[in-house]
Amino acid sequence: MSSKTEWLRRASLVAAAAVIVTFSLAYQPAAHAPPPAARKPTKTPVPTSTSTPTFLPSPTSTASQDPASLLIYALYYDTYTSNEPEEAFELINLDSSAVDLSGWQATDGEGTVTFPSFSFQPGQRIWVTKTATTFRSEFGFSPDFEYGGNSDASVADMTGTAPTFANSGDEFQLLDASNAVVDAGVWRGGDTARAGWSGAAINP
Numbered sequence: 001m002s003s004k005t006e007w008l009r010r011a012s013l014v015a016a017a018a019v020i021v022t023f024s025l026a027y028q029p030a031a032h033a034p035p036p037a038a039r040k041p042t043k044t045p046v047p048t049s050t051s052t053p054t055f056l057p058s059p060t061s062t063a064s065q066d067p068a069s070l071l072i073y074a075l076y077y078d079t080y081t082s083n084e085p086e087e088a089f090e091l092i093n094l095d096s097s098a099v100d101l102s103g104w105q106a107t108d109g110e111g112t113v114t115f116p117s118f119s120f121q122p123g124q125r126i127w128v129t130k131t132a133t134t135f136r137s138e139f140g141f142s143p144d145f146e147y148g149g150n151s152d153a154s155v156a157d158m159t160g161t162a163p164t165f166a167n168s169g170d171e172f173q174l175l176d177a178s179n180a181v182v183d184a185g186v187w188r189g190g191d192t193a194r195a196g197w198s199g200a201a202i203n204p
């Protein structure tokens, strides 16, 4: 299967030095179509200062899976806290049925972490962070998974070696249980040749 995934250019900054990239990956490759209302975030980070939103261009993903299924919705790679323990990403399930995330992986090329069994419901969005306690103190709500160690017993842990999202540029891939690239993102100086991505890196 082929797919085209659009990284829309909605983004918000939670702090002056912090960048959270929020992108909706739409089925239709319209260059600047606004996101459907149903996909507008309902969880909003609590800003500690205001800064100018960054608008992303719309490169095309070449991920192999049905584009209207399970997608990367946001990536928080340049965070507010020193040493960035609250790096995070958000996924959305746009499928009409639940997806079992067991064995699915997230990687930046250096670190790869694996989801435990989890029934990802249609329309659901989940936040996945390196450190749940820091994430919650910043955003005001608990993430669904953490991958940098068990900082919070109430938040499910992923296994593997934690990715670190380089602020100067990096790559992120979501792989299903058969190791197929489901979605990907490349920003700033990241390697745009990675599977699942085509076009220029985003520069929020």
Ligand SMILES: [Ca+2]
Pocket (backbone or CB within 6 Å): 132, 146, 149, 150, 151, 152, 153, 154, 155, 156, 157
């Ligand atoms: Ca935990």
Ligand SMILES: [Ca+2]
Pocket (backbone or CB within 6 Å): 108, 109, 110, 163, 164, 165, 166, 170, 171
């Ligand atoms: Ca990295």
Ligand SMILES: [Ca+2]
Pocket (backbone or CB within 6 Å): 077, 078, 079, 084, 087, 164, 165, 166, 167
């Ligand atoms: Ca980072």
